Amino acid sequence: MILVYTQTLILLIWVTATRAEVGDDDLNEVSDQVYAVKINKCCELNQIMVDSVCRLVELYNQSVWEPQFKTEDGKDTTVKHFNYVTGIPDCATTQQRPIFDLGKSEDELNLLEDGRLQHLIHHQHSSDHIKDDPFITNTYSIHEAIAIPEVKEPSSYIHDQAKYCMDKIFITSSNITGQYALVCIPEVIINWKETSFLMKKILNPLFHAIAMVLYLxxxxxxxxxxxLRDLAGNIITTITMCLIVSQAADLVRIFTELSNHVSFMVTDIILYISLLGAFFWLNSFGFYIWKTFNLSCRSRNVFLRVTxxxxxxxxxxxxxxAVGVMAAMAICAHFLLDSGTNPYKKMRLSNTIILEDVEQETIGWLGIAVFFTPVAFTIIFNLFFYVTTLKVIKRINIYGRIHYKLKGCFDLFMQLFLIMTTAWLFLLLSWLNFDGLFYAHIVVNLLQAILIFYVCVVRQSHVTFLLRKSCCYAEPIPTGEWGDEMTHMNGGNY
Structure with a gap:
């Protein structure tokens, strides 16, 4: 309003000073230019949006874009004087997002009489022939219908002038014309007291960071x-490194505002491959203990054969x-076989925050099944290793130093197995549509890191002994007190 008053005052001063030289028609023209509504057009005046690029209209036998104005309640109106401002909007630190109005699509774009853009999202209808177009689904990610029974009225968003650009779009693959808009997603209004925001945006990344530090x-x-650099120690190191990578990949997926810059497809693949690798290494740990105990009952020289x-x-x-083969199968299953599901994940912030849909391509359910089915089988194999190894241990009457070391590795394996399996089950439960289960997964994710640090370091007396000797007393690490078992196992070679 202050800007309008300022423009009016400047106009009156200029008219008073030049009234003798300017006619009434010129004054009307100057007044129209001052009060003309500014319309942001994406392409130049003689261009329209063809697929994803601005092209000349005469090359495609199309007409230029003619804006149709409406009121906020959806009634048609007219604006006598308006000016075009060409170019994409300057969104500064916020994201840009394309929106399309293709007739019967879920999105509707209305240009208001004051130059603002109204975006309506209809939650109950969308055109099948529009969604089936391969160019649109691959390039623009048309919305799927949002299954919210209680929402009957369309959601409405108003984009201010200079925070959007609008134009006509022509899709060559299906000969569809409609309206296209590139808008700046508004800054979210954060309710710091909301439980969902605290758990998902503050505690969840904080717990991921703590977990990565403990694993490291x-x-x-x-x-x-x-x-500690024996076979068991190297396996534990590899497991924790896999868990660090999975935590880092999952940390990226927490911040949905990075969706324009980060591909969730890549983070999903990294997350699932690292989890699969961690469980495969845990399974190899159990296999190593099971095989060694069984061979020790048959031969006394089993520890001297291979370093x-x-x-x-x-x-x-x-x-x-094995991890590479299963990952390749999962990726191929997603791209080649998982055609019946929507690969785009719609993320919606809660009602106390500005609602905005963010779509990112993610691994489908078929790909997830291929990733997680081997994990389920490793759990079954680990149960077999535990039961059979426990029977062998009970049959052994005479324990040597190597048997005591293997017994400690067996206990450590069983603890890691229980911790990682429980965390994996909570990960599966977090995919259900219940906030409580997702909050439980956030807490269990941190507990997994704390418990792994406890059972691998704090609870291992020989590890704490070595740490005190090397860190607190600055003494050389002894090799005959706790490490001679591994020396015998390796035949005296390190």
Missing amino acids: LVAIIYFVLPT DVRKYCYYSSVVWF
Whole structure:
């Protein structure tokens, strides 16, 4: 309003000063230019949007865009004087998002008489032939109908002038014409007291960061201390590194406002591959303990045959080959077979925040099933390893130092198995449409890291002993007190 008053005052001063030289027609023209509504057009005046690029209208036998004005309640109106401002909007730090009005699509674009853009989202109808167009679904991600029974009225968003651009669009693959808009997503209004925001946007990333630090500490301890760099220690280090990668990938997916810059497809693939790798390495840990205990009952020289380094190379080649095969199968299943589901994930902030849909392509349910089915089988195999190894341990009457070390590895394996399996089950439950289950997954995710740090470091007396010797007293790490078992297992070679 202050701007209008200022423009009016400047106009009156200028008219008073030049009234003798300017006629009435010129004054009317100047007045119209001052009060003309500004319309933001994406392309130049003689261009329209063809697919995703501005093109000359005469090349496609189309007409230029003619804006149709409406009131906020949907009634047609007219604006006598308006001016075009060409170019895409300057969104500063916020995102840009394309919207289309293609007749019977879910989105409706109305240009208001004051130059603002009204975006209506109809939750109950959309055109099947529009959604089936491959160019539209691959390029623009047309909305799926939002299944919210209690929402009957369309959602409405108003985009201010200079925060949008609008134009006519022509889709060559299906010969569809409609209206196109590129808008700036408004800054969200955050309710800091809301439980959903606190858990999902504050505690969840904080817990992920704490978990990564704890996993990193375990990996460093088992990698740096020489007497812990046996086969079991290397497997624990690899498991924690896989968990660090999975936490980092899941941390990226928390912030949906980065959807224009980060592909959730890539983060999903990294997350599921790292989880699959962690469980495969846990399964190899159980297999190593089961095989060693069974062979120790038959031969006394089983520990002298192959060094831990060579064993770790064998296990690495098998595990990562299996992970690569399962990942390739999951990705192929997603792109080639998972055609009946929508690969775009719609994320909606809660009612106390500005509602805005953000669509990102993610792994479909078929791909997730291919990733997670091997994890379920590793859990079954680990149960078999636990039961059979426990029977072997009960039959052993005489324990040597190596048997005591293997018994400790067996206990550590069982604890890791229980912790990781519980966290994996809560991850599955978090996909259900219940906020309480998702909040439980957030807490269990942190508890998993704390418990793994506890059972791998704090609860292991020989690990704490080595840490005190090397850190607190600055003494050389002993190799005969706790590490001689591994020396015998490797035949005296490190």
